[in-house]
Amino acid sequence: MMPGMQVPSHVEYERATSLEHALTLLAGPDARALAGGHSLIPMMKLRLAAPELLVDINGLTELSFIRLDGDELRIGALTRHADLLGSAVAGEYFPILTDAERVIADPVVRNWGTIGGSLCQADPSEDLPAAFAALRATVVIRGAGGVRTVPVREFHVGPYETVVGPGELLTEVRVPVLPRSSSAHLKVHRRAGDWPVAAAGAVLRLGGPAAAPVVEAAGIGLTAVGAPHFVAAEAEEFLRGRPADEESFAAAGAIAADHCRPVADQRGPEDYKRHLAAELTARALRQAAARALGEA
Amino acid sequence: MQVTVTVNDTEYTREVEPRLLLIHFLRDELGLTGSHWGCDTSNCGACVVWLDGTPVKSCTVLAVMADGRAVRTVEGLERGGQLDPVQQGFMECHGLQCGFCTPGMMMTARWLLDRNPDPTEAEIREAISGQICRCTGYENIVRSVRWAAGHSAPEATEATEVTA
Known part of the structure; x- marks a missing residue:
């Protein structure tokens, strides 16, 4: 092997045979759940992560599902990106998820990377946290003490940090189905498979007459631009009760851009990212409205 | 372990x-x-x-x-001494230059063709979008996969030749 190659540090490995087994193993010192590994293994190679124990949960097929249950879409944490992308039911109710999945990493990575892994990685440039934040999803976390549900907007507490504690496992994401609503996600990236320069997702619930629809509720998720909890809260608040029209959407985009805190890096300078936050927010809102009205 | x-x-x-x-x-x-x-x-x-x-x-x-x-x-990929049509296609259409990306390209191409036997150029490009050819030989890689799409598995190829 070449000198200078990236090698994870020494680690132990156990395969979880049941959810209970996984939770027991995860309660041990410095244990990490291993699903697709497409975030964790690169972090281990860079020695940014050096767990003592990897708990392989790939055998827990009960955590891999997408199903409509009452007024919620339930997505198991072990669901692969490719399965969410290919899901007809997810696409019908939440096109934002299909839009996002189409531009997450690349087809081969999507075969193995998981929904739960993406959320738990909490990368500040990840698409799914923004999409699920826009949808006001909740996540289900299991531990030895039982089950708790957490709004996804409270799930990410900082870059690479979530509320999942030792001995706990994210098992599921639940997305509320809203009548007369739709959604969209748009991303600008430098090349296929790259992280976004910026990306925005929008969810709109419309009311009022079809000829002059009004925004009853809006969800706006932003990623890669330093939006707190991946949310453009001020823009959402602004839109409530306003006409679902171009003027409102452009204004909401400007507000979203004003309240995010992008950082210049190799993907672009701050002012460009802020410009993208405004433009992508407005476009995502426009597309979500068109879909909700059956025009797209 | x-x-x-x-x-x-x-x-x-x-x-x-x-x-x-x-x-x-x-x-x-x-x-x-x-x-x-x-x-x-x-x-x-x-x-x-x-x-x-x-x-x-x-x-x-x-x-x-x-x-x-x-x-x-x-x-x-090769079965019973017969090259997979994908391998054959890369030969026929000059789908490799230095050859470094070739094994990955061919494995993805075979998988694509198993699911979508007649992919468009756009579908092929999407399928290999997570793979990099540093010789930038993408045009010929896409042509190679298209070639393979027109030539099914070895048994079927033989049968076609007999009837042709």
Whole structure:
């Protein structure tokens, strides 16, 4: 092997045979759940992560599902990106998820990377946290003490940090189905498979007459631009009760851009990212409205 | 720890460290050097192999994760002395220059054609979008996959030749 190659540090490995087994193993010192590994293994190679124990949960097929249950879409944490992308039911109710999945990493990575892994990685440039934040999803976390549900907007507490504690496992994401609503996600990236320069997702619930629809509720998720909890809260608040029209959407985009805190890096300078936050927010809102009205 | 992995229909049992990557297991432990170790960051796709029938980037999978599973590598494309049409297509259409990306490209191409026997150029480009050809030979790679789409598995090819 070449000198200078990236090698994870020494680690132990156990395969979880049941959810209970996984939770027991995860309660041990410095244990990490291993699903697709497409975030964790690169972090281990860079020695940014050096767990003592990897708990392989790939055998827990009960955590891999997408199903409509009452007024919620339930997505198991072990669901692969490719399965969410290919899901007809997810696409019908939440096109934002299909839009996002189409531009997450690349087809081969999507075969193995998981929904739960993406959320738990909490990368500040990840698409799914923004999409699920826009949808006001909740996540289900299991531990030895039982089950708790957490709004996804409270799930990410900082870059690479979530509320999942030792001995706990994210098992599921639940997305509320809203009548007369739709959604969209748009991303600008430098090349296929790259992280976004910026990306925005929008969810709109419309009311009022079809000829002059009004925004009853809006969800706006932003990623890669330093939006707190991946949310453009001020823009959402602004839109409530306003006409679902171009003027409102452009204004909401400007507000979203004003309240995010992008950082210049190799993907672009701050002012460009802020410009993208405004433009992508407005476009995502426009597309979500068109879909909700059956025009797209 | 001990792992048993079925690679190209042959079962191999080896003692490995949990941190060993699948690509190194294949190349260094089993001597199957057809799969290439490229960027080591799951960007380039030179290391693509099938894990239980699905293409994965084997630089981002641990060998222990493959324990009890089936792996197919580029060495497993050829069947009974017959090149896979994808391999044939890369020959016919000059689908490789330096050849470094080729094993990964061919494994993804075979998987695509198994699911979509007549892909458009756009679908081929989408399928290989996670794979990098540093010779920038994409035009010919796409042509090679199109060639393979027009030539089904070896048995069927023979039958076509007989009737033609």
